[in-house]
Amino acid sequence: MKIYFSGSIRGGQQDTDLYAELIQELKQYGTVLTEHIGSKTIDTTMTDQEIHDRDVMWVKESDVVIAEVTVPSLGVGYEIGRAIDMKKPIICLYRTINGKSTSAMIRGCSELQCFEYSNISKAKEILKTQLKTK
Numbered sequence: 001m002k003i004y005f006s007g008s009i010r011g012g013q014q015d016t017d018l019y020a021e022l023i024q025e026l027k028q029y030g031t032v033l034t035e036h037i038g039s040k041t042i043d044t045t046m047t048d049q050e051i052h053d054r055d056v057m058w059v060k061e062s063d064v065v066i067a068e069v070t071v072p073s074l075g076v077g078y079e080i081g082r083a084i085d086m087k088k089p090i091i092c093l094y095r096t097i098n099g100k101s102t103s104a105m106i107r108g109c110s111e112l113q114c115f116e117y118s119n120i121s122k123a124k125e126i127l128k129t130q131l132k133t134k
């Protein structure tokens with residue numbers, strides 16, 4: 001199974017360590033195409049167009065998209081929209097921080113499976129339940 005993991009980069013990298021742990025967990029279910037999202041080092045050798053085209057190709061190739069949407073990111077929202085058009089199964093994970101929840105455009109979308117979680121163990125449980133059937 002090919003997994004496209006989506007998480008904020010230019011939207012803010014405060015959750016990068018959490019993404020790295022989720023990516024590590026996801027590796028037991030298949031190949032994670034986007035391991036770089038769990039690293040704070042940004043590749044400066046690629047142009048924006050190269051990043052965009054590579055990532056859209058990976059979304060196309062993927063069997064499932066997992067998006068951590070707590071940190072608002074234009075790129076993550078865009079990838080989710082493209083993945084919906086491609087009819088991919090999409091799981092969105094988010095935490096509520098200081099009473100602030102994620103966008104209604106994500107939580108209110110019936111084509112997404114959205115799950116709120118409070119800590120990494122809960123996120124792993126959600127992934128286990130959701131991915132064992134895929």
Ligand SMILES: O=c1[nH]c(=O)n([C@H]2C[C@H](O)[C@@H](COP(=O)(O)O)O2)cc1CO
Pocket residue numbers: 005006007008009010011012037042043051055073074075076079
């Ligand atoms: O350098 C990058 N590499 C990359 O793969 N992305 C993709 C993957 C992430 O899921 C998403 C993050 O978008 P943003 O940078 O707008 O937060 O976009 C985004 C950037 C920078 O925008």
